[in-house]
Structure formats: C-alpha cells, structure tokens
Amino acid sequence: MCPNRPEGAASEPSPAAGARARVLTLALRQAAASVGGVGALLHGWDRRTGRLTLQAVDGVAAEAVRGWAELREEQDVPPACALRRGVLVQAAGDDLGTGASGVVALPLVGAEGPIGALSVLTGDSGGEPDDVQLSFLRAVAAWTAERLESAPGQPPRRAAGPGPEPEQVRTAKATHLTAALAEAVTVQDVVRAVADHVLSPFGADGLVVSVFENGRLTRVGEVGYPLEYLRRFEGPLTAGMPVTDVLRTHKPLFLESPAEIYERYPAVKDKILMGTSPKMAWAFLPLVASGRAIGVAVLSYNQPLPFDEDARTLLTTLSALVGQGLERARLYDVEHARAQELQSILLPQALPRLPTAVAAARYLPAGRGEQVGGDWFDVIPLSAGRVAMVIGDVMGHGIAEAATMGRLRTAVRTLADLDMAPDELLSHLNDLVSDLGEDFYATCLYAVYDPAGRRCSYSVAGHPPPVFVYPDGTVHSPVTSPDPPLGAATPPFAAHGLPLPDGSLVVLCTDGLIESAAQDAEQGLARLLRVLAGAGVGPARFTGTDQEKDVRGLEELCDTVVSELLPDRGQTTDDAALLIAHTRAMPAADIASFGLPDDPRAAGQAREFVRVQLGRWGLDELTTTTELLVSELVGNVVRHARGPMRMRLLRSRILTCEVYDGSLSTPRIRHATYTDEGGRGLQLVAAMSRRWGARYLSDSKCIWAEQDIPNVTSRVGAAS
Structure with missing residues (x-):
C-alpha cells in the first residue's frame, strides 16, 4: 500500500x-x-x-x-x-x-x-x-x-545552516535586549527577553536559564529542550561540570563541539549521550550581579559552531546585562510572593455560615501589574442575628497597602463588635486612615442586614454601590451620592437603608471588577446588573434550609460574574474582589416582643413572659437561666436608666434576650467587693450567657445576651 x-x-x-x-x-x-x-x-x-x-x-x-x-x-x-x-x-x-x-x-x-x-x-x-x-x-x-x-524530487535544501546572523544585526538586536530587560519585572519576563532577543541573532537552538541558591541550580526557564532531559541535570552542583566552573570563575565557557565537551568534562558524556538531546555546541554564560554569580544561562546549538571573537565578546556583555536584570527580577518576585502571602493571610480563610446569611467571595489579583493590591472583604456576625458585610480597597499596590488592608479589616471587626451603625463605623475608620498619613486612602462599603426587621442599612466611602437581587429576579443598585474615600472625607457619612425581602442577594465588589481601560465604572456596573439579571437567580435556586445548596449556588454565581466581567484575567491591571451574600429573614414565629412598665413590677412581668414564650418554643430547659438574665437586665434599667422599656426574644441557633430602654448611658461591669450589697448584676449576665453587649439606636439602647440552645440541629429539623 x-x-x-x-x-x-x-x-x-x-x-x-x-x-x-x-x-x-x-x-x-x-x-x-x-x-x-x-x-x-x-x-x-x-x-x-x-x-x-x-x-x-x-x-x-x-x-x-x-x-x-x-x-x-x-x-x-x-x-x-x-x-x-x-x-x-x-x-x-x-x-x-x-x-x-x-x-x-x-x-x-x-x-x-x-x-x-x-x-x-x-x-x-x-x-x-x-x-x-x-x-x-x-x-x-x-x-x-x-x-x-x-532521492529525486526531494524538498529544496537550505543554502546554509541556521548559524548566527551578521554582526551588525546581532548588535542591533542586543540593543533591543537591553530595552526589554529594562522593562522586565519578573524572572519569567527576563527569560522571555533572552529567548526573544538572543536565540535568533546568535543562531542558537536552545536556552536554559537557572538561578544559583543554597548550593544548587534551580531552572527558571528553558527553550528547545525536552523536560525529561533537563531533569537529569537537576540536583546539587558537582565538580567536573561546565556550570560549576562557570559559577566558580565568573567567566563564560564556549564549547564548540561534542568532542570538546567530552574531552574537558567526561562526567557530562553519559548524560548528553542518552538520546534525548541533539545539541552539538554550547555557550555557558555566568549571570553575575553585585559581584556574585546568581545563575547561569546556557545557549545551545544543533550543529558544531566555532564562536568568533565578536560573538564571544557580545555574549559576555549581554550576560552581564541579563545578570543585572535577573537580580532585579528575583528581588521583585520575592517581594511579590511575600505580599501575596501576607494578603492571603489577612483575607478571610473561610466565610461564616450563619442562620440569616451565607456568602461566597472571590479575590482576583491583577493579571498584569507590579505588586499586590489592598482589596478586602469580610462577613461579621452581630447580635440579634444581624450580619455585617464589608468590602474595601486600599489605594495603591505593595506590601504597605496589603498591611494597611489588614489593619483596616481588624479595625472593622473591632468596631463591629461594638454594634456601631454603618455611618458611625466609617467615621472611626476614617480617623484611622487619616492617622496613617496623607498618602493613604481607602474606599469602603459597610452594610448591616437585620433579619428581624428585614432591612439593610449601609454607608459608602468612595466605593462602588451595593447591588441587590430580589427573589423575583429584579436587580437594583440604589443611586446615591457616595462620600469621599477614607482619609479624604469629612464625617459624618451618609446613612442609607432599604427594605430587603427574604431570600435577597447582596452583591458587593471593588472597582477592579467593573472598571478598566475599556470601560468606566458606570458601564461596568451596568454590565454587572445585566449579568446578575440574566443569571437565573430566583427563589427556586436560593431558598430552603440547605446551606450547602445555597453555598454551591453562590459559588457558581461568583464564577459566572467573574468570567463575564473579567474574561481576560491576564490583561487586568487592578485587583478585584467580589462578595455575594444570600440573606434569610427571621420567621415571625421566632420573634417575640413584650412591653414592660417603667417600675419595679417590670422584672416579674418579664419573667412571666419568658416562662410562657419558652414553653411555646419547647425551650423549657432554658427557662430558669433566662429568667435570671431578664431579671438582672430589667433591674439594671429600673435602677440606672429610664423608660419606655420593652423586651424581645429571638430564636435561631441561639436564644437572644434583648431589653430596650430610653437611656443612652453605657452599662459597665462593676468589680463589687465582698461587702457591697449590689453591683453584681452584669457580672451574673456575663457568667450565664455565651456573650452579651449593648447597641445604640437613635433615641434608645438595647442590652442583649445570648444563650446556646441545646440540640439545636434536631430542633431545627423538627421545626422545618
């Protein structure tokens, strides 16, 4: 045939x-x-x-x-x-x-x-x-x-082999290499520059670039070699090898034929003659910076090649340039790796799965650019089942910005534990950024979702606005006038709020997701709205009690948004962060509220209310402890605050007891002595609850305490 x-x-x-x-x-x-x-x-x-x-x-x-x-x-x-x-x-x-x-x-x-x-x-x-x-x-x-x-009819032959180009051409391309090395940022940029501007002018067919550290060479780039062949040369440096002499003497080594390399370096013969490399000539070039050898570049040829004096001189000069470029690139790579490690440590390792919200997020470092950025996000559980969602962006790139991001995230968590309103929290955060110096600025959006009131309140400091996706698929981004970034703003910050139906999504992002050289922020936001509207997000996808299903759906939605808005990650010049939270309102049956008189009878009525309500919820085992808690909380109001007074119980994975009064005074734990007849109320509250605290409204305050509910998993399953 x-x-x-x-x-x-x-x-x-x-x-x-x-x-x-x-x-x-x-x-x-x-x-x-x-x-x-x-x-x-x-x-x-x-x-x-x-x-x-x-x-x-x-x-x-x-x-x-x-x-x-x-x-x-x-x-x-x-x-x-x-x-x-x-x-x-x-x-x-x-x-x-x-x-x-x-x-x-x-x-x-x-x-x-x-x-x-x-x-x-x-x-x-x-x-x-x-x-x-x-x-x-x-x-x-x-x-x-x-x-x-x-045989007759064979393909036309080459008139000459692939040898070096004329001297003037090599010199011109060497100038191009100098320019390319000046622009190289990473080690891989240096390798590409050498491959693009040295191989062809000098007629080379192969390139290996290795860095020298800890007594061994580590390959960082290669062209024209099968990897299985190069692996035979990996390991600690040994005597009797060309690279060892080049690193020791800091002088280039030109070997013009296999016979020459076998004669001078017998140890390399077995490795070269294993049938996986056709190389016939080599130029071993030391890469020297600051007076020390930091690596070796090896040019190889498929044919024996006599290196003329001009080629040797030019390759020696170029190797010095490559060494300087490689040293700068290594320093950058080390700093970049440390900054990325720092940033990954400072960002949340996992987002909490709460009874009233689950979330998924993406952090996307820039595909191009010099250093890491300061984008960050967080989800923070608050009292009464409320959830804080925060996203921010420290302006600039580098380790300092990544560290600043970590400081801001820690500060937000500390301030959130004090149950501050979004506008008040941003005011304190603005003071912190201002104290860092005139060159530090950051944008931030802080939102709080209240599952009992089914409302979301938020404040914005120079940041892209939030996007809300309602259960019917409607997508809404409120039009507001954002305050300036942190560090440039003058408080107070504007407070915003809107009703949030059960099952809504809250979508927060940084400008790196919606703004680029090809589109401004408004165009990017409009595109985000279209993607969310067409993603098929509805009650069938994000309802029910199965949080694993919720999280999987949110992860898929994050991937969809990223792929649509940033289809070419390799060309981006800014970091991007995305946070999507699925909110779940607290059922009315899990909320019980009761008004109390502003007199000593209030404690007795509060205990009666607790006995009745916990009996309805099947939580009789918590009755005694809860009665003691409400007695102390109500008694504290009667003695130290003023009415009107009311009480609220909230049931989820935990039982929350809240007492509201008309005073803005701050409750403090006293260190009572043995002879004091009072002053131990809040000490008892702290001892009997998993945590307690106070939060302030516009004209009142709330003192709250939480208790774990025994066998909460079986109770939730029975209730559902």
Whole structure:
C-alpha cells in the first residue's frame, strides 16, 4: 500500500516518484511502528517560503489531515515546532480529529540543515513512548532524511545552516535586549527577553536559564529542550561540570563541539549521550550581579559552531546585562510572593455560615501589574442575628497597602463588635486612615442586614454601590451620592437603608471588577446588573434550609460574574474582589416582643413572659437561666436608666434576650467587693450567657445576651 497522496497529486506516478513513494511508505510505517502509533505524516520544508508542505501520509485518510497540508514554520503545531526548535516534540490531544491521543514530531535534518519533519500520531493504548522507542524513532528519522536527500524530487535544501546572523544585526538586536530587560519585572519576563532577543541573532537552538541558591541550580526557564532531559541535570552542583566552573570563575565557557565537551568534562558524556538531546555546541554564560554569580544561562546549538571573537565578546556583555536584570527580577518576585502571602493571610480563610446569611467571595489579583493590591472583604456576625458585610480597597499596590488592608479589616471587626451603625463605623475608620498619613486612602462599603426587621442599612466611602437581587429576579443598585474615600472625607457619612425581602442577594465588589481601560465604572456596573439579571437567580435556586445548596449556588454565581466581567484575567491591571451574600429573614414565629412598665413590677412581668414564650418554643430547659438574665437586665434599667422599656426574644441557633430602654448611658461591669450589697448584676449576665453587649439606636439602647440552645440541629429539623 502506497502512502496517501495529497490532494492534486498525479494519478500515474513516474518510476522515480514510485521509488520515492516506496521509501516514504517504509519510513512512515517504521516510524509509526517504533512508538506504537496509528499513523504517520511527512512534511517537506521550503526555506525560501518558510512553508512545510505535506508530502506523504500513511495509516490515516488524507482528508483527515487536510488541516496540516501546508503549515507555516512559525505555527504552534508539532511539525513546525520540531523543525523550528530542532528537537523532538511531543504534544497531547487530537487536533486533527483522527482519534489519536497525541503527536510525536521530529525534524528531518540533512547535510546542510533541516529539510522537513516526520510526525507520528500516537494511540491511547500504550501510553507515552519510552526512551527506547524514541531513540528508535530518531534513527528512523535520520534514515528518512538521508534517503530523501539522495532521492529525486526531494524538498529544496537550505543554502546554509541556521548559524548566527551578521554582526551588525546581532548588535542591533542586543540593543533591543537591553530595552526589554529594562522593562522586565519578573524572572519569567527576563527569560522571555533572552529567548526573544538572543536565540535568533546568535543562531542558537536552545536556552536554559537557572538561578544559583543554597548550593544548587534551580531552572527558571528553558527553550528547545525536552523536560525529561533537563531533569537529569537537576540536583546539587558537582565538580567536573561546565556550570560549576562557570559559577566558580565568573567567566563564560564556549564549547564548540561534542568532542570538546567530552574531552574537558567526561562526567557530562553519559548524560548528553542518552538520546534525548541533539545539541552539538554550547555557550555557558555566568549571570553575575553585585559581584556574585546568581545563575547561569546556557545557549545551545544543533550543529558544531566555532564562536568568533565578536560573538564571544557580545555574549559576555549581554550576560552581564541579563545578570543585572535577573537580580532585579528575583528581588521583585520575592517581594511579590511575600505580599501575596501576607494578603492571603489577612483575607478571610473561610466565610461564616450563619442562620440569616451565607456568602461566597472571590479575590482576583491583577493579571498584569507590579505588586499586590489592598482589596478586602469580610462577613461579621452581630447580635440579634444581624450580619455585617464589608468590602474595601486600599489605594495603591505593595506590601504597605496589603498591611494597611489588614489593619483596616481588624479595625472593622473591632468596631463591629461594638454594634456601631454603618455611618458611625466609617467615621472611626476614617480617623484611622487619616492617622496613617496623607498618602493613604481607602474606599469602603459597610452594610448591616437585620433579619428581624428585614432591612439593610449601609454607608459608602468612595466605593462602588451595593447591588441587590430580589427573589423575583429584579436587580437594583440604589443611586446615591457616595462620600469621599477614607482619609479624604469629612464625617459624618451618609446613612442609607432599604427594605430587603427574604431570600435577597447582596452583591458587593471593588472597582477592579467593573472598571478598566475599556470601560468606566458606570458601564461596568451596568454590565454587572445585566449579568446578575440574566443569571437565573430566583427563589427556586436560593431558598430552603440547605446551606450547602445555597453555598454551591453562590459559588457558581461568583464564577459566572467573574468570567463575564473579567474574561481576560491576564490583561487586568487592578485587583478585584467580589462578595455575594444570600440573606434569610427571621420567621415571625421566632420573634417575640413584650412591653414592660417603667417600675419595679417590670422584672416579674418579664419573667412571666419568658416562662410562657419558652414553653411555646419547647425551650423549657432554658427557662430558669433566662429568667435570671431578664431579671438582672430589667433591674439594671429600673435602677440606672429610664423608660419606655420593652423586651424581645429571638430564636435561631441561639436564644437572644434583648431589653430596650430610653437611656443612652453605657452599662459597665462593676468589680463589687465582698461587702457591697449590689453591683453584681452584669457580672451574673456575663457568667450565664455565651456573650452579651449593648447597641445604640437613635433615641434608645438595647442590652442583649445570648444563650446556646441545646440540640439545636434536631430542633431545627423538627421545626422545618
């Protein structure tokens, strides 16, 4: 069977063409058999046009490989990559739709340079080819190249090998390298700059860049080498190796042929001759900065190469530039990694799952940019089942901003524990940011959801507004005039509020999510509203008592929002944060309120109210403790405050007892002595409750205390 002919081939081959076809048939079948492949292809290369043309196919229908009938040498496909890099290339996947599991491609190298590429489509039964199979495949490729050069009708030869470009061209491109290194930020930027501006001008086919630390070389980038080959050189440095001498002497080393490297470094012979690297010449360049060797760059060539004096001088000069650039990049990478670690530690490791709210969030570092930012978010449980949701953005990037973010998050948690209203909390936070200095500013949005009153109150300091998604799918973002950022504002901050139906979503984000070079904040916010409106968020998706279902739905929604608003994360220049909370109102049956007279009879009536209500809720085991709590709380109001007075009980996972009065005085625990007849009321409250505190309204205050409900899981299941 002859190999399939490409479309347009003559139907009656000449004797010479027939002989060539038989050679190709044998080559393709041997190539496929050597690695257990399902078929093989052969491309010829025309240096003048830079095109790879399909010459023969075996084991696969010609129609199936039409997409590879003609390739450009710069294409990112295995035959072109193998030709361009001069090494064996393995790629997984079935780009041609032939049913293959991958492709193994090798360059066909003649006496004067590359003449084509041989590719084998691998099956999925035998796994990846091993070293023995690949070695045999290389032998087949060498035999094929030799036969093609001696056969009539072979692809046009290169006039010359891929050697170095003229001196003036190399010097000009060296200038480009200097500019690229000046702009390089990360270690990978440095590696790309060297690959882009050194390989081609100096005719190199391979590059390895390694950094030297803790007595060993760590590879940070490579081009033109299979990874399995490079792994053979990993480990601690040993004597008798080229890189060891280069690091010790700080001098470059040029080895022009395998014979030279074997003669000078016998220890490297076994590693190079294991059939995985065709390299024939090397330039080992020390990367020196601040008088010490920080790494090595190795340029390699597929053909023996005499390095002229100009090339040696220019490569030595360039290695000094690369060393300086690599040192700067390493310092940046270290700082960047520390800042990212600091930021990840300061952000919440997990958001709380509360009876009245569950939430999901995303923090997205900038795809491009110099340092981490100061975006942050948090969810904080408050008294009476209320939930605080906060999101902020410290202006600027770097470790200082990440640390400031941590300070602000800690301050918000401390102030939230004092049950401050959103506008009052932002006023205190503004003082903190102002004390940091004139160059520190931050935006912030602080919101509190009240499940009993079914209302959300919030204040904004220079931040994007909140977005609310109601159970019927309606999306709403209130139009308000935000106050200036923290550090630039003059309190008081405006207080906002609106009713929030049961099952609503609260969506908070930073400007990095909605604002970019391609759109302003208003356009981004409008786009966010459209995404939320079209996400199918409704009662069927976020209702019920199963919090795992709620969280899964919120995680999916976060992913949808991010993918729609930031489709190309690699091109973003600002961090972004997103927080979505699903709120659940407290059922009316779990709220009980009772007015009390402003006289000593109030304590007795409060105890009676507790006995009756806890009996209705089936919480009789808490009656005695709760009676003692309300007696002390009401007695404290009668003695030290003023009416009107009322009491409220709230049941969720915990039992909350609240006593309201008309005084704004602050309750304080006294340290009573043995001889004092009073002053121990709040000490008893603190001892009998899991936590207690006070919060202040516009014209009154509330003293509250919480108790754990025994067997809360079984009770909730029975109630539902």
